[in-house]
Amino acid sequence: MDLLLATLDLREVVASTAVAPLPGRPRGIEGVVFYQGEFLPVLAWKDLPGGSVPEGEAGALAVLRPRLGLPIQRLFGTIDPPSEAWREVDEQDPTAAWVSGICTMEGLQLRALDPARLIALLRRFREDR
Amino acid sequence: MDHSFDDVWAECEDLFQQAHETLATLKEPQSSHVVQAAINALFRTTHTLKGMAGMLGFHSFSRAAHRMEDIFDLMRKGRLRSTDSLVETLESGVLALEAGMADLRRGRPEPEDYLYAIRRELGELEALARPAQGGVQDLTSMLDLPADALKALSEYERTRVTALLMSSLPIHGVAICLDFATFDERLKALSEALGAQGELISTLPWDVPEGLDGLAFLLVVACSTVDLGALPLLGGELISTALLANPDRVPSALKEGDSGQSAEAPAPVEEAPVVQAPPLAQEVEILRLPALRVEALEARLMAVGQLRDKASQLLRRNPGPLGEHPIALMTQMEEGLLEVQKSLLQMRMVKIESLFSRIEPMVKSLSRDTGKPVKLTFNGGELELERSLLGKLSEPFLHLVRNAIDHGLEPPSERLALGKSESGSIRITASQRGRNLRFDIRDDGRGFNLERIESRGIELGLLKRGQSPTPERLHRLALEPGFSTKDRASQLSGRGVGMDVVRAEVEALGGELHLSSEARRGSLIRLSIPLSRAVVSCLKVRCAGQVFGIPLGSVIRVQAGRPLRHGGDQVDVFGLSLPLESLQACLGLPEPDGQRSYVVLGQQGAASRSVSVALGVDEILGRGELLLRSLPELAHAAGIMGGSAQEEGVLWVLDPEAVLGLAMDSLMRRVARV
Numbered sequence: 073m074d075l076l077l078a079t080l081d082l083r084e085v086v087a088s089t090a091v092a093p094l095p096g097r098p099r100g101i102e103g104v105v106f107y108q109g110e111f112l113p114v115l116a117w118k119d120l121p122g123g124s125v126p127e128g129e130a131g132a133l134a135v136l137r138p139r140l141g142l143p144i145q146r147l148f149g150t151i152d153p154p155s156e157a158w159r160e161v162d163e164q165d166p167t168a169a170w171v172s173g174i175c176t177m178e179g180l181q182l183r184a185l186d187p188a189r190l191i192a193l194l195r196r197f198r199e200d201r
Numbered sequence: 202m203d204h205s206f207d208d209v210w211a212e213c214e215d216l217f218q219q220a221h222e223t224l225a226t227l228k229e230p231q232s233s234h235v236v237q238a239a240i241n242a243l244f245r246t247t248h249t250l251k252g253m254a255g256m257l258g259f260h261s262f263s264r265a266a267h268r269m270e271d272i273f274d275l276m277r278k279g280r281l282r283s284t285d286s287l288v289e290t291l292e293s294g295v296l297a298l299e300a301g302m303a304d305l306r307r308g309r310p311e312p313e314d315y316l317y318a319i320r321r322e323l324g325e326l327e328a329l330a331r332p333a334q335g336g337v338q339d340l341t342s343m344l345d346l347p348a349d350a351l352k353a354l355s356e357y358e359r360t361r362v363t364a365l366l367m368s369s370l371p372i373h374g375v376a377i378c379l380d381f382a383t384f385d386e387r388l389k390a391l392s393e394a395l396g397a398q399g400e401l402i403s404t405l406p407w408d409v410p411e412g413l414d415g416l417a418f419l420l421v422v423a424c425s426t427v428d429l430g431a432l433p434l435l436g437g438e439l440i441s442t443a444l445l446a447n448p449d450r451v452p453s454a455l456k457e458g459d460s461g462q463s464a465e466a467p468a469p470v471e472e473a474p475v476v477q478a479p480p481l482a483q484e485v486e487i488l489r490l491p492a493l494r495v496e497a498l499e500a501r502l503m504a505v506g507q508l509r510d511k512a513s514q515l516l517r518r519n520p521g522p523l524g525e526h527p528i529a530l531m532t533q534m535e536e537g538l539l540e541v542q543k544s545l546l547q548m549r550m551v552k553i554e555s556l557f558s559r560i561e562p563m564v565k566s567l568s569r570d571t572g573k574p575v576k577l578t579f580n581g582g583e584l585e586l587e588r589s590l591l592g593k594l595s596e597p598f599l600h601l602v603r604n605a606i607d608h609g610l611e612p613p614s615e616r617l618a619l620g621k622s623e624s625g626s627i628r629i630t631a632s633q634r635g636r637n638l639r640f641d642i643r644d645d646g647r648g649f650n651l652e653r654i655e656s657r658g659i660e661l662g663l664l665k666r667g668q669s670p671t672p673e674r675l676h677r678l679a680l681e682p683g684f685s686t687k688d689r690a691s692q693l694s695g696r697g698v699g700m701d702v703v704r705a706e707v708e709a710l711g712g713e714l715h716l717s718s719e720a721r722r723g724s725l726i727r728l729s730i731p732l733s734r735a736v737v738s739c740l741k742v743r744c745a746g747q748v749f750g751i752p753l754g755s756v757i758r759v760q761a762g763r764p765l766r767h768g769g770d771q772v773d774v775f776g777l778s779l780p781l782e783s784l785q786a787c788l789g790l791p792e793p794d795g796q797r798s799y800v801v802l803g804q805q806g807a808a809s810r811s812v813s814v815a816l817g818v819d820e821i822l823g824r825g826e827l828l829l830r831s832l833p834e835l836a837h838a839a840g841i842m843g844g845s846a847q848e849e850g851v852l853w854v855l856d857p858e859a860v861l862g863l864a865m866d867s868l869m870r871r872v873a874r875v
Contacts, residue, residue: 092851094838095747095788101836106846109503113836139833194835 399424554582
């Protein structure tokens with residue numbers, strides 16, 4: 073899946089390190105890595121509605137401002153999409169719980185990840201446990 | 202909040218922490234050189250606070266810090282002796298400044314006088330100081346008046362104030378507001394009438410209250426009592442009357458040898474032995490770094506630790522001609538790093554009694570103000586928490602205790618009528634529960650008024666009529682934003698801070714607030730705060746290929762090399778038959794075919810026959826001290842307290858209380874399956 077991450081939501085992108093799996097991990101969290109002297113939770117894409125298991129090993133870790141690590145395979149680059157490239161996510165689309173919109177550019181369909189929705193979803197997973 | 206001030210706030214927090222610790226020293230009997238060193242330290246602290254506040258443009262704060270600095274200056278020069286009541290007043294002053302700093306940090310405007318609540322006591326302290334060489338006793342600062350009004354008194358008036366207080370006459374203030382057109386005649390008439398009741402010392406200009414027109418004055422008079430009925434006051438002329446200075450507060454040592462009528466200044470009290478400045482070695486203070494700098498050092502150290510781990514892994518993968526020698530050196534480096542980390546952690550930690558020491562003077566003062574005697578007890582002061590948490594917890598904590606005294610405890614007459622002891626009880630207990638520090642604040646007062654909470658909840662649309670909410674729901678409701686059963690906040694608990702704000706502050710620290718109460722029996726406020734890091738002595742065990750740490754405080758017994766056991770079996774320990782459950786089953790890991798080792802876990806601090814379980818593990822590895830880091834909220838996993846970075850990866854430290862619960866659940870499921 074190709075995603076868009078707003079640069080304002082990103083702390084940084086770091087090289088991927090081995091994730092320490094958490095026994096009895098909460099849904100949505102794969103485990104943790106050490107980041108700036110603290111544990112950083114790492115997202116489990118496969119647990120998200122509409123999320124998929126990435127092929128191959130993650131090459132990098134995008135660290136969101138709300139202190140969550142997203143394993144990613146590679147970075148395409150930066151874009152500034154025009155407003156006409158955007159469309160809303162269908163209610164039926166399972167990714168609507170964590171995506172704020174879909175941008176179509178140069179034949180690519182990019183889903184814009186919404187950190188606030190994603191964190192709220194992970195918290196809901198925790199409460200439902 | 203301006204983040205560019207973060208370093209300054211951290212510095213201030215440290216200064217306040219030092220001040221509390223030094224004041225705590227003064228509360229205990231100490232030799233004179235220790236007292237002198239403590240006073241010097243407090244003088245320096247308030248001096249630094251004054252300078253920092255002035256630099257940042259907080260002039261009112263700077264003035265208040267200057268006032269405190271003056272008192273410490275009088276003490277260090279031997280003109281004021283350290284007594285219990287003096288230390289109590291100074292502590293209240295330090296607390297007032299600290300609360301003021303917290304408000305500034307939140308961007309609140311500066312008040313006119315941070316030390317307003319203890320203005321009278323501070324004035325008395327200054328007044329009672331032994332005069333400087335060649336000086337005369339001046340008791341003017343005993344008058345409970347703003348600094349500007351005190352400055353307006355003439356030399357003669359100051360002498361009269363001193364003499365009249367020495368002769369045991371109280372000094373009163375009568376504030377009046379007079380019409381522009383007739384104020385001169387009215388002032389003359391009222392001054393004459395008041396002069397007939399006692400000695401009219403001074404007529405000072407006064408602030409005209411809002412909504413009134415005219416000229417206001419304060420008539421300062423020395424007499425036993427002011428008979429307002431005998432004054433020719435017209436409607437609306439009287440603003441207020443107040444006792445400005447109580448002669449009973451003048452120590453008898455000052456009055457002795459004085460005729461009681463003389464206007465002359467009393468002879469200075471007997472020369473106190475001059476306290477020599479202590480030798481340098483006794484003034485050495487423990488190095489305290491601001492929390493932010495400690496954090497930066499820790500992060501740097503962490504990075505060094507990770508580099509060491511990588512180097513160690515490389516050495517293991519590619520052994521060179523030097524054999525095991527480099528690996529042994531790496532192990533030594535690991536031990537050294539852990540020691541430095543522990544030292545840094547120690548610099549971040551303070552004993553919880555520092556928090557308790559802030560509560561005690563406030564409770565004493567509130568008890569006096571409300572006329573409610575309070576028996577205050579603390580437990581668990583020896584536990585430690587992070588200094589940064591101490592600063593953030595103080596205000597919510599003080600508010601909760603204020604609430605308990607203000608709303609919880611009944612007045613003595615009501616308590617006696619209910620068959621309770623005259624003194625109310627407030628018990629504050631700190632304990633460590635898993636990865637949390639738990640604070641329980643219990644009082645034996647009237648409990649929360651659930652009926653009123655319910656009706657207020659309906660009024661606010663938070664509850665529906667006829668819904669019959671449970672007591673738990675009603676207690677939770679009291680923590681909702683904007684929820685208050687009082688139309689006007691009381692003077693004590695008021696201050697614009699409600700329980701919802703306390704909850705928000707506690708939750709911002711990752712903690713939880715829980716209320717419960719029983720009508721007429723009392724209330725319990727439970728506050729749980731996660732520890733972000735700690736050094737924990739653990740038993741290391743292997744299970745499902747991973748290494749876990751079990752805090753030693755919860756380990757009752759360790760057994761290895763026993764016959765093969767399975768989850769659900771019973772084992773004999775000290776003649777007791779205990780249920781055995783595998784750690785794998787507790788944590789949701791694949792179950793083993795059987796285990797030969799187990800660890801008997803019990804509830805920490807509980808009686809020997811309380812809940813305990815034998816926890817089956819694959820291998821016992823030994824004990825060790827681990828630097829524990831808590832898990833971020835999103836990664837909370839059942840039974841895991843936190844993790845410790847090790848060369849081979851993360852070692853998970855178990856939360857014994859949670860694991861006990863998980864083991865019991867798992868055993869119950871086994872029974873249900875059978």
